[in-house]
Amino acid sequence: VTEDIAYSRLYFGPWYRRSPFFEATRRAGAKAYDIYNHMYLPGLYDDAETEYEALLHDVTVWDVSVERQVEISGPDGFKFADFITPRDLTKCDVGQGKYVVITTEEGGIINDPVLIRLEKDRFWLSLANSDTLLWCKGVAVHSGLDVEIQEPDVSPIQIQGPKSKDVLNALVGPKVLDLGYYYFLETKIDGIPVVITRTGWSAEIGYEIYLCDGSKGEALWEKVFAAGKPYKIRATAPSEIRRIEAGILNWGSDITLDNNPYEVGLGWLVDEDKKADYIGKEALARIRKAGVQRKLVGLEIAGDKIQVWLDRYWDVLADGKKVGHLTALTYSPRLKKNIGYALVPVAHAKLGSRLTVKTPKGDRAATVVRKPFVDPKKDLPKS
Amino acid sequence: VTEDIAYSRLYFGPWYRRSPFFEATRRAGAKAYDIYNHMYLPGLYDDAETEYEALLHDVTVWDVSVERQVEISGPDGFKFADFITPRDLTKCDVGQGKYVVITTEEGGIINDPVLIRLEKDRFWLSLANSDTLLWCKGVAVHSGLDVEIQEPDVSPIQIQGPKSKDVLNALVGPKVLDLGYYYFLETKIDGIPVVITRTGWSAEIGYEIYLCDGSKGEALWEKVFAAGKPYKIRATAPSEIRRIEAGILNWGSDITLDNNPYEVGLGWLVDEDKKADYIGKEALARIRKAGVQRKLVGLEIAGDKIQVWLDRYWDVLADGKKVGHLTALTYSPRLKKNIGYALVPVAHAKLGSRLTVKTPKGDRAATVVRKPFVDPKKDLPKS
Numbered sequence: 027v028t029e030d031i032a033y034s035r036l037y038f039g040p041w042y043r044r045s046p047f048f049e050a051t052r053r054a055g056a057k058a059y060d061i062y063n064h065m066y067l068p069g070l071y072d073d074a075e076t077e078y079e080a081l082l083h084d085v086t087v088w089d090v091s092v093e094r095q096v097e098i099s100g101p102d103g104f105k106f107a108d109f110i111t112p113r114d115l116t117k118c119d120v121g122q123g124k125y126v127v128i129t130t131e132e133g134g135i136i137n138d139p140v141l142i143r144l145e146k147d148r149f150w151l152s153l154a155n156s157d158t159l160l161w162c163k164g165v166a167v168h169s170g171l172d173v174e175i176q177e178p179d180v181s182p183i184q185i186q187g188p189k190s191k192d193v194l195n196a197l198v199g200p201k202v203l204d205l206g207y208y209y210f211l212e213t214k215i216d217g218i219p220v221v222i223t224r225t226g227w228s229a230e231i232g233y234e235i236y237l238c239d240g241s242k243g244e245a246l247w248e249k250v251f252a253a254g255k256p257y258k259i260r261a262t263a264p265s266e267i268r269r270i271e272a273g274i275l276n277w278g279s280d281i282t283l284d285n286n287p288y289e290v291g292l293g294w295l296v297d298e299d300k301k302a303d304y305i306g307k308e309a310l311a312r313i314r315k316a317g318v319q320r321k322l323v324g325l326e327i328a329g330d331k332i333q334v335w336l337d338r339y340w341d342v343l344a345d346g347k348k349v350g351h352l353t354a355l356t357y358s359p360r361l362k363k364n365i366g367y368a369l370v371p372v373a374h375a376k377l378g379s380r381l382t383v384k385t386p387k388g389d390r391a392a393t394v395v396r397k398p399f400v401d402p403k404k405d406l407p408k409s
Numbered sequence: 410v411t412e413d414i415a416y417s418r419l420y421f422g423p424w425y426r427r428s429p430f431f432e433a434t435r436r437a438g439a440k441a442y443d444i445y446n447h448m449y450l451p452g453l454y455d456d457a458e459t460e461y462e463a464l465l466h467d468v469t470v471w472d473v474s475v476e477r478q479v480e481i482s483g484p485d486g487f488k489f490a491d492f493i494t495p496r497d498l499t500k501c502d503v504g505q506g507k508y509v510v511i512t513t514e515e516g517g518i519i520n521d522p523v524l525i526r527l528e529k530d531r532f533w534l535s536l537a538n539s540d541t542l543l544w545c546k547g548v549a550v551h552s553g554l555d556v557e558i559q560e561p562d563v564s565p566i567q568i569q570g571p572k573s574k575d576v577l578n579a580l581v582g583p584k585v586l587d588l589g590y591y592y593f594l595e596t597k598i599d600g601i602p603v604v605i606t607r608t609g610w611s612a613e614i615g616y617e618i619y620l621c622d623g624s625k626g627e628a629l630w631e632k633v634f635a636a637g638k639p640y641k642i643r644a645t646a647p648s649e650i651r652r653i654e655a656g657i658l659n660w661g662s663d664i665t666l667d668n669n670p671y672e673v674g675l676g677w678l679v680d681e682d683k684k685a686d687y688i689g690k691e692a693l694a695r696i697r698k699a700g701v702q703r704k705l706v707g708l709e710i711a712g713d714k715i716q717v718w719l720d721r722y723w724d725v726l727a728d729g730k731k732v733g734h735l736t737a738l739t740y741s742p743r744l745k746k747n748i749g750y751a752l753v754p755v756a757h758a759k760l761g762s763r764l765t766v767k768t769p770k771g772d773r774a775a776t777v778v779r780k781p782f783v784d785p786k787k788d789l790p791k792s
Binding site: 034162168278 | 420422423440442449453519541545552718719736737
């Protein structure tokens with residue numbers, strides 16, 4: 027559907043790892059892959075709008091094994107996990123998860139994983155695209171904490187869309203329907219060990235099934251598709267359209283190591299009253315007091331559907347001068363608007379600010395608007 | 410030339426960074442890219458054998474801006490750098506470089522960069538494909554050392570092949586001809602700040618030019634091609650054929666976090682008499698004493714040219730059972746042989762051991778042989 031999409035060729039090689047579902051995604055017709063955490067992430071099967079419609083109305087399966095897990099365990103597991111994030115993990119029960127940021131001493135965002143607490147002192151971080159295993163192992167070296175940091179054999183898939191409840195119910199029974207947002211359960215699907223979380227990257231109703239035995243990828247994939255058949259289940263990529271409508275951020279483009287949580291609207295992941303020390307605490311307090319210099323804002327871009335794929339950051343101008351850059355762009359079929367995010371100085375971040383986006387096919391007027399562009403489902407509170 | 414190459418589509422996106430030479434590589438005809446350190450690495454322009462011939466006989470230019478630098482500086486810069494590698498950096502002068510491994514407490518290899526010492530307490534690590542910046546920043550947190558860790562605006566290109574001396578001489582004059590292997594100089598090319606190192610990933614005569622101002626990529630590229638025109642300079646990808654002939658290893662396939670230096674033939678990067686403490690010292694001493702369980706060996710694989718690209722690790726069998734895996738494979742046009750590396754138990758690692766490689770088109774007999782397959786140039790000692 028998008029006329030002008032820039033792409034190249036990606037050779038498979040032994041330097042990238044394959045997910046337990048890789049062959050299944052090939053059979054299901056994946057025709058593009060991204061490289062994410064040194065693995066292949068299916069990037070497109072059909073076209074983006076068809077996949078979006080399936081997500082809105084039915085149920086979709088995403089191979090996101092690239093969400094590698096960092097397991098933190100050992101006698102000081104809690105202390106360590108609590109030390110690497112600004113969220114107060116005393117408020118995270120065993121069986122519960124939290125969306126967190128992992129920050130540097132300067133307050134920069136290393137990653138924005140979903141953290142789940144499996145035991146009092148055992149946690150998993152479900153990673154975005156950076157080698158946060160290395161960060162954690164590095165921090166552990168001199169920490170004086172008795173902790174083990176490793177990557178377990180765990181590979182998640184996301185089951186997203188309104189019919190996901192029916193699929194999960196068919197797979198593991200009604201206990202899954204009682205799961206609160208960001209809670210999880212450990213169970214088996216016909217003997218295959220899994221963790222099921224009530225999470226997702228779509229703002230639709232959804233779950234993730236963490237496969238806990240990499241040799242069972244084909245078997246799990248088949249069972250999921252068998253259970254989903256009555257609901258028109260299909261394999262898709264994560265939906266850029268839907269996640270941008272929802273104001274969900276992508277680490278690596280909307281968020282980078284160069285950003286602090288306050289700049290990108292993730293200040294709510296910094297618990298100001300957290301008593302324990304953690305990496306970045308001083309810097310974040312300083313930034314909070316001083317205020318940020320720039321902000322990631324929602325943009326509505328005027329005119330017809332932009333037919334060019336956002337292949338890099340595009341310049342954002344004010345009064346003819348570059349002031350920032352566009353980090354995300356999509357056309358929302360239901361809003362019938364071009365929407366996206368831009369990182370701009372606070373002077374240009376107010377709602378209603380008028381900006382210009384430099385597209386490869388000419389300049390477009392743009393206006394700063396509120397995110398999310400589409401209200402999240404009522405049963406999806408922040409967590 | 411290779412009949413059966415597995416590849417897919419890679420969409421460009423704002424989540425991958427572009428090198429200062431990216432547009433130049435597109436114009437030069439790069440038709441495939443890898444993702445490496447979150448950036449695009451040109452993977453092929455022409456065909457692999459044509460590019461190999463240019464490297465052997467003329468001179469080639471590789472955009473390896475993906476070799477991101479970690480800069481270690483500050484009053485304790487030396488102490489920190491010396492603490493993260495088993496090499497004894499008291500033996501590395503200012504102006505000199507070393508090939509090093511960065512190791513975990515367990516002795517696993519995080520990265521195998523070229524380290525250069527710019528000042529007494531200032532170093533750069535020129536990285537292979539892992540977020541070693543995060544490792545270093547993590548280690549620094551509790552280290553008690555007064556050190557700054559950052560990624561500078563530095564983007565290397567490699568100029569490799571017998572005519573590279575002529576090109577460098579034309580660019581910066583004869584002082585470059587005096588550079589010893591793994592030494593470097595800081596200079597300017599028509600005002601463009603660069604560091605020139607006598608290093609490379611080809612075992613041919615070669616240099617790297619580290620561009621120290623990302624806004625000058627186009628200008629530097631043009632100057633290099635102008636200087637190289639009499640020598641038939643051309644843009645190519647790093648040559649898999651040549652580097653495998655030379656026994657050079659690739660982090661991410663031949664070396665992973667799961668390997669210690671002794672397993673992969675990098676024991677010479679562990680200075681056994683190093684007095685200072687460093688991360689992994691105890692583990693490496695233990696491994697050295699106990700001996701390794703497996704080894705990365707050279708393999709000669711019988712029969713005609715294997716027409717299938719190594720798209721993943723292939724199984725290596727002994728007596729019909731899987732004992733290891735093939736990490737690298739190429740056909741050497743001058744040896745007229747299929748050669749590669751395999752990680753196998755020590756029981757199967759002796760020279761002359763007979764093994765079987767499971768290719769997608771049937772089993773092939775293989776023999777363990779010495780690496781490198783082609784002798785390195787006499788003026789390229791280990792360093």
